[in-house]
Amino acid sequence: QKEVEQNSGPLSVPEGAIASLNCTYSDRGSQSFFWYRQYSGKSPELIMSIYSNGDKEDGRFTAQLNKASQYVSLLIRDSQPSDSATYLCAVTANAGKSTFGDGTTLTVKP
């Protein structure tokens, strides 16, 4: 079993729709959860972090965490073509090592 798993994608949504990206993790001791966005040919960029159960909103982005289910998600509302990228879920335990999922590639069609 992979330590961090993401829905394999690719995911395609029409412009203006909600994109839902999912991630599960295996280490129950995980403390911190991050979403990075990576445009093609570019480096990953941190867009959201979440540490406690529930929702965290930042503009059009909402991160959701459920530690009991070992599940974290990212919702993108009013998706734009500029949101088209690969989204990487990262999980960190106290040891300070971020473990990444394989990424989900999102395409937002105009």
Added chain:
Amino acid sequence: DTAVSQTPKYLVTQMGNDKSIKCEQNLGHDTMYWYKQDSKKFLKIMFSYNNKELIINETVPNRFSPKSPDKAHLNLHINSLELGDSAVYFCASSQYRGENEKLFFGSGTQLSVL
């Protein structure tokens, strides 16, 4: 004013050669990393240094040797390059380790071994 810069951006070389990648960060962070991203976009940590001290050394062939002359610099030297070493190598830095480890990545070095 680039936060994390690494050079070169592209590296094309023959099997068996030795090459180095350099990384510098001007964010004042104490922790620096090397990550490897394969063709399927999987990002895997290789090494981590905290204030010049090696703290994470994943299962990486000993042909890969990191060096941190000071906390703002972390270089990666690779001996006897193999075809399987072809990937994008990212340097990253973080202000904190542990649960608040937010990573800032350099632009990456695309290594192609022929």
